[in-house]
Amino acid sequence: MLFYLIRRAASLFFVLFGLAILIFVIARIVPGDPARIALGPLATSGQVTELRIEMGLDEPFFVQLGTYLSGLAQGDLGKSLLTSRPVMDDIIAALPATFELVLFTLILQIIISIPLGILAAVYRNTWVDNVIRVFSLVGVVTPGFVLAILLQLSAAMYFGFFPITGRLDPSIVFDADITGLLLFDGLVKGRFDVVGDALRHLFLPAIALAAGGIGQIVRITRSAMIEVASRDFIEASRAYGIPERVVRFRYMLRVAAVAPLTILGLEFASLIGNAFIVEFVFSWPGIASYGVRTILQKDLNAVIGVVLVSGVFFVVANLTIDIVLGLLDPRHRLREGRSK
Amino acid sequence: MSAPDMIDATRSLTSRQMALYRFTRNPAALIGAVIVISVIIAAIFAPLLAPFPESAGSFVDFRNRHAAPSWEHLMGTDNVGRDVFSRVLYGFRVSLGLVVGVLGVAVPFGVILGLVAGYFGGWTETIIMRFTDIMLALPPLAMALAITAVLSPNLVNAMIAITLLWWTWHTRLIFRIVKAQMNEDYVEAAQVAGASHFHILFRELLPNCISAIAVKISLDAGFVILFGASLSFLGLGIQPPTPDLGTMVATGSEYMPEMWWQAVMPGLAILYAILGFNLLGDGLRDMLDVEL
Numbered sequence: 001m002l003f004y005l006i007r008r009a010a011s012l013f014f015v016l017f018g019l020a021i022l023i024f025v026i027a028r029i030v031p032g033d034p035a036r037i038a039l040g041p042l043a044t045s046g047q048v049t050e051l052r053i054e055m056g057l058d059e060p061f062f063v064q065l066g067t068y069l070s071g072l073a074q075g076d077l078g079k080s081l082l083t084s085r086p087v088m089d090d091i092i093a094a095l096p097a098t099f100e101l102v103l104f105t106l107i108l109q110i111i112i113s114i115p116l117g118i119l120a121a122v123y124r125n126t127w128v129d130n131v132i133r134v135f136s137l138v139g140v141v142t143p144g145f146v147l148a149i150l151l152q153l154s155a156a157m158y159f160g161f162f163p164i165t166g167r168l169d170p171s172i173v174f175d176a177d178i179t180g181l182l183l184f185d186g187l188v189k190g191r192f193d194v195v196g197d198a199l200r201h202l203f204l205p206a207i208a209l210a211a212g213g214i215g216q217i218v219r220i221t222r223s224a225m226i227e228v229a230s231r232d233f234i235e236a237s238r239a240y241g242i243p244e245r246v247v248r249f250r251y252m253l254r255v256a257a258v259a260p261l262t263i264l265g266l267e268f269a270s271l272i273g274n275a276f277i278v279e280f281v282f283s284w285p286g287i288a289s290y291g292v293r294t295i296l297q298k299d300l301n302a303v304i305g306v307v308l309v310s311g312v313f314f315v316v317a318n319l320t321i322d323i324v325l326g327l328l329d330p331r332h333r334l335r336e337g338r339s340k
Numbered sequence: 341m342s343a344p345d346m347i348d349a350t351r352s353l354t355s356r357q358m359a360l361y362r363f364t365r366n367p368a369a370l371i372g373a374v375i376v377i378s379v380i381i382a383a384i385f386a387p388l389l390a391p392f393p394e395s396a397g398s399f400v401d402f403r404n405r406h407a408a409p410s411w412e413h414l415m416g417t418d419n420v421g422r423d424v425f426s427r428v429l430y431g432f433r434v435s436l437g438l439v440v441g442v443l444g445v446a447v448p449f450g451v452i453l454g455l456v457a458g459y460f461g462g463w464t465e466t467i468i469m470r471f472t473d474i475m476l477a478l479p480p481l482a483m484a485l486a487i488t489a490v491l492s493p494n495l496v497n498a499m500i501a502i503t504l505l506w507w508t509w510h511t512r513l514i515f516r517i518v519k520a521q522m523n524e525d526y527v528e529a530a531q532v533a534g535a536s537h538f539h540i541l542f543r544e545l546l547p548n549c550i551s552a553i554a555v556k557i558s559l560d561a562g563f564v565i566l567f568g569a570s571l572s573f574l575g576l577g578i579q580p581p582t583p584d585l586g587t588m589v590a591t592g593s594e595y596m597p598e599m600w601w602q603a604v605m606p607g608l609a610i611l612y613a614i615l616g617f618n619l620l621g622d623g624l625r626d627m628l629d630v631e632l
Binding site for chain 2: 014015027137141143146153157269276295307310
């Protein structure tokens with residue numbers, strides 16, 4: 001197991017290193033001078049040259065790459081042209097908002113989709129199954145931004161209880177200085193007004209973000225449960241007279257949980273990606289909003305930082321799931337080992 | 341029932357007939373096929389079908405702006421008086437163009453890399469598959485946003501950005517299939533018979549991947565449409581006045597909730613197209629019995 005962990009961690013390092021270089025190369029080979037792009041068409045050539053020197057763009061390519069990588073190793077992503085602050089500080093400031101949204105969405109997805117998947121499997125090929133199938137299909141095929149706008153529209157018109165922008169009501173004074181997560185810090189500090197208001201703000205963006213994944217997780221849970229149901233040990237347990245409830249929820253679910261778990265890792269990563277749209281629509285002050293703003297301003301350092309940080313999440317989420325699966329199912333560790 | 345009929349019924353069906361039979365017995369797949377065909381027809385014949393073809397461009401008719409859906413304007417008119425229904429038909433044209441452009445390059449590229457990595461193994465495999473892993477670790481939407489933003493946003497650059505990210509999925513899929521096929525006797529037989537690598541790759545292995553590629557393409561098409569629309573929605577894809585569905589949703593959302601049709605109708609159009617490709621892809625998967 002230890003060897004397995006070390007090998008996985010090594011591959012993580014390798015992928016992250018490749019990712020860093022790849023992003024840098026993409027940012028440098030694109031046509032156009034980053035300094036000129038940053039300053040706009042009205043800047044004089046003198047100003048452009050000055051900024052080029054300040055950004056180190058006059059150095060040879062490999063020197064630039066070296067500077068960038070050694071900065072990266074120290075957690076330095078350069079300065080943002082948009083906010084004139086270090087990109088790292090901007091990202092750290094924006095991360096908790098995204099993290100809170102994504103975690104809440106993930107929990108929402110699990111609470112909704114796993115029971116629905118089990119229900120669909122238990123009542124296979126009945127109207128229950130069909131209703132759930134249509135529901136999850138609608139979730140999968142509805143574009144996130146369309147759903148976000150529809151939710152905003154109906155919230156504005158019919159249920160004003162859910163705010164349609166922001167993270168916390170401006171009238172509430174609260175300093176989330178423990179983790180930056182409003183729900184967590186609010187609970188720890190006993191500020192239930194903050195928790196309640198944060199939940200109200202979270203609700204609509206989380207629904208918009210959750211819909212696509214719910215459909216997928218429902219489908220996968222359903223087919224995994226159906227597949228497990230046909231195995232011999234389930235038949236044997238029933239023959240022993242073990243209550244149906246125990247068979248279903250203790251024996252079947254444990255084996256069937258592997259497939260949805262795999263998807264959840266991917267889901268977490270894709271939520272970070274999809275958050276770009278949802279944060280934009282709901283003016284959520286997270287890393288994706290920051291990403292879109294800096295992209296529109298062609299703020300290259302910040303863009304590299306945002307892409308890199310989301311890539312790290314993606315890779316770490318997959319690694320975590322791999323490890324969890326390895327713990328749950330020893331065959332997974334062995335399979336990974338043989339295939340390399 | 342007469343005797344010949346009964347003999348007919350017991351005649352064994354070819355696998356192709358079986359597959360077709362499964363497909364026609366699957367109502368969801370049939371609905372998907374009908375939707376996809378209708379989208380393709382709308383895209384090809386948009387100039388003939390659109391009641392107001394001039395609405396596709398930068399046409400302006402201020403007296404008719406913000407008109408609610410009616411028999412004359414099935415989906416209402418937008419903020420400068422263009423017919424939303426006509427623009428949606430042209431929007432399908434742009435979306436499908438994006439799909440053809442992206443998949444036309446990404447699929448052959450990804451498939452060839454997957455074939456080569458799976459067949460040759462060793463260092464070739466390590467280099468190709470590790471590079472694919474890195475590409476898969478990039479957050480797709482963020483990458484596409486960054487690429488289009490730096491290249492300046494328009495249809496061709498959106499296409500380039502999506503293509504750069506899309507081939508990886510096909511490489512991984514084909515790699516897995518080829519790895520499994522490598523244990524089959526026919527590959528060894530071809531090698532023993534002295535067939536060239538080229539022959540084995542494209543005449544022996546590729547035909548065994550075709551079903552999986554077809555299913556993947558059908559499922560992909562919906563996601564490419566979604567992806568392109570998302571880019572445009574953020575203002576980083578196709579630029580006005582080109583009638584793109586994502587851009588229409590973004591512009592229309594400024595007139596919500598009173599003039600809801602300007603955003604909701606193109607939004608439903610995107611949903612319709614994605615639904616069609618999804619149902620068709622799922623149907624093909626059941627029909628051809630492939631696992632993705």
